[in-house]
Amino acid sequence: MEDESLVLKIKQGDRQAFDEIYQKYKRPILNYIYRFIGSLHSAEELTQETFVRVYINIHKYEPRAKFTSWVYRIAGNLARNFLRHASYDKRISVFIKDAESGEGRHASVVENIADNRGRPDRQAQSKEEQDLVQRAIDELPARLKEAVILCDIEGFSYDEAADIMDCRPMTVGSRLSRGRQRLAKLLCYTGDE
Amino acid sequence: MKKNKCRISFRDISLYVDSAHTSKKREALKAHFDGCPRCKKSLEQAESLKASLSNIAKMQESTGFDFEFNRLLDERIESLKRPSLAVRARSKISSFIDSLIIPMPSVARVAASLSMAVFLLMGLRYNYVKSMPFVEFSAGDVRIYRQSAAAWAYPGPNFRLKQGDKIELKDGAMINLVSRGRYKARIKDNSLIVLSRLAAGFGRLDTDFSLSYGKLLVNTTDKFKGSVMKVLTPACEAEIIGTAFMVEVSENNTWLGVLEGRVKLVSRPHPLSPESRNPAQVYVDSGQKVFVKQYMPSPVPELCSRYQWKSMLELYQLVEKPQVILLIGTGIHRVDDLLNNHALMYIPDAVKHSIPEPLLRSINAVSGLAKCPDRSFLADKARDLMRELERYPGFAYKVEILMFIASNLYNAGEHTSALNVLGRVASEYPGSEMAGVAWSGMASIYQHDLNDVSMAKKIYADLIYSYPDSSEAIRAAEILSSLG
Numbered sequence: 001m002e003d004e005s006l007v008l009k010i011k012q013g014d015r016q017a018f019d020e021i022y023q024k025y026k027r028p029i030l031n032y033i034y035r036f037i038g039s040l041h042s043a044e045e046l047t048q049e050t051f052v053r054v055y056i057n058i059h060k061y062e063p064r065a066k067f068t069s070w071v072y073r074i075a076g077n078l079a080r081n082f083l084r085h086a087s088y089d090k091r092i093s094v095f096i097k098d099a100e101s102g103e104g105r106h107a108s109v110v111e112n113i114a115d116n117r118g119r120p121d122r123q124a125q126s127k128e129e130q131d132l133v134q135r136a137i138d139e140l141p142a143r144l145k146e147a148v149i150l151c152d153i154e155g156f157s158y159d160e161a162a163d164i165m166d167c168r169p170m171t172v173g174s175r176l177s178r179g180r181q182r183l184a185k186l187l188c189y190t191g192d193e
Numbered sequence: 194m195k196k197n198k199c200r201i202s203f204r205d206i207s208l209y210v211d212s213a214h215t216s217k218k219r220e221a222l223k224a225h226f227d228g229c230p231r232c233k234k235s236l237e238q239a240e241s242l243k244a245s246l247s248n249i250a251k252m253q254e255s256t257g258f259d260f261e262f263n264r265l266l267d268e269r270i271e272s273l274k275r276p277s278l279a280v281r282a283r284s285k286i287s288s289f290i291d292s293l294i295i296p297m298p299s300v301a302r303v304a305a306s307l308s309m310a311v312f313l314l315m316g317l318r319y320n321y322v323k324s325m326p327f328v329e330f331s332a333g334d335v336r337i338y339r340q341s342a343a344a345w346a347y348p349g350p351n352f353r354l355k356q357g358d359k360i361e362l363k364d365g366a367m368i369n370l371v372s373r374g375r376y377k378a379r380i381k382d383n384s385l386i387v388l389s390r391l392a393a394g395f396g397r398l399d400t401d402f403s404l405s406y407g408k409l410l411v412n413t414t415d416k417f418k419g420s421v422m423k424v425l426t427p428a429c430e431a432e433i434i435g436t437a438f439m440v441e442v443s444e445n446n447t448w449l450g451v452l453e454g455r456v457k458l459v460s461r462p463h464p465l466s467p468e469s470r471n472p473a474q475v476y477v478d479s480g481q482k483v484f485v486k487q488y489m490p491s492p493v494p495e496l497c498s499r500y501q502w503k504s505m506l507e508l509y510q511l512v513e514k515p516q517v518i519l520l521i522g523t524g525i526h527r528v529d530d531l532l533n534n535h536a537l538m539y540i541p542d543a544v545k546h547s548i549p550e551p552l553l554r555s556i557n558a559v560s561g562l563a564k565c566p567d568r569s570f571l572a573d574k575a576r577d578l579m580r581e582l583e584r585y586p587g588f589a590y591k592v593e594i595l596m597f598i599a600s601n602l603y604n605a606g607e608h609t610s611a612l613n614v615l616g617r618v619a620s621e622y623p624g625s626e627m628a629g630v631a632w633s634g635m636a637s638i639y640q641h642d643l644n645d646v647s648m649a650k651k652i653y654a655d656l657i658y659s660y661p662d663s664s665e666a667i668r669a670a671e672i673l674s675s676l677g
Binding site: 026034043048052134135151152153174184 | 206238243245246251254255258261270465
């Protein structure tokens, strides 16, 4: 069933319709929040809070905007607030290692992840490297991080991401390119300084 | 990833990867990539990064996630059905008022509630404004960027600071910030600092300074207790537990020295290194320093050199009530400073008017002879100062000046005279914080200059007995064990 018709039913108090929506979006939202804040436990709590807010505020939703964008926007706001209140100050800039010495590592991390699809023998290594990528994502400023997660991880188009981020599609493109550039530099780190 | 020398930016490459260019531009870029190995490599890396991100593992919820969610949702729906706290409080208050023998007219009730609310808000506002730091004075090229106004300001005295203010100083500039009754901070020379957090509560003010580069000196007061202050630098995070300290940041490395009190220092490892989740921390105590390199763990604090210690003495200019201070080091080695170096007096301008003119002249005369080769001349001037001091029996800084005289007499070779002056401090001012130093100085003179080791041992033993918690007692115990 289409989201919009499910929403109509939820507005009339149909809890089963809400369950359908919940089952459909819980994992993408959990994944989105986890990539945003980097902690699975907190991501689960924020995901639950997202759906509680969806249910309670469903009467405020107007079908002018896409339902997916509305849910992601609620989740994004919660994740941003969470990061704002986290004690660690992220404003300290990250040391970017000289690309000359880091290119090899970058290539290996990035390419290994890309190559590990469906290879159980390399899962352990893959997990370690994915953890490294997540920690690099953690270092991005919220706006760049949001663009990278939505477009590169969640697979949204520029238009869809722009709808969620409440900006123009080309702004998404700019943020995405800056995010990718920083990620590439961060992943150049060799770790043996 | 290297910067492109050609005109293709990374943004172009990123948009190309997402096929977000017009077909004309895309064709032009494709042709360029074929002829430019550097851009081709960047393109391959961008494509590889995109592929790796899209392939990153999707997270799964833990067991019981759905159950917990349904419980939370039911709970929230239930709480929405209950009247809110404000509604319940209002009903309690109105039932109380209704129970009064002479019920208040509703206009009076509203007026009373409004006045109380206004009064409370004014109190909160006053408390907040009063505790916010302000500029005491600034000199040289100092400017402040206010985020809310998105404009630079040139601060004068009483300029109130807000969270997010960025303070920039050029060479030779200086600015003093004061939070009334809590701390004074000085930023100087080429510095860039952001007031990244300012949170006032009743009786407390939490302040975070983000120091990108430059020099910051902070001296807190007794009322600071309960407040939190952190200095965040590219290499570490310093949380203030004590009173007076200095931080200097250059090329992302941090030097921190503590004059009084204690500072907790947490280094910042590289965000991708394994230590980043559990960074190392050390405590830097009074008289110690530490130099933290960016992304390296904090080394063990060491004692400040005399030169470093002297550079921190500027902190004494930041105390609430300026006072005369005898400039000798802190910790167990301060007696060595007293005897082996000419002790100096720090007399702030604000105090000078309270010191009798002849006495001040006499102090300056002795201070000016620190490098004079004529030792007897120095001894004469020190005795002149002693005579001058005797004319003012109730003088507030007598102990400090006596110690100053003892140091100069000793350095002039008048060991016995120095011994007598120290003995006077020890006997006449046993409650002074200089008493332990005086005892230790006496013992040292007996041991090294008068070759009377048994007398030295007796004085060290008395010192340990009388001032067991002093730093001199630690030194005395070490010497006694070495003397056997």
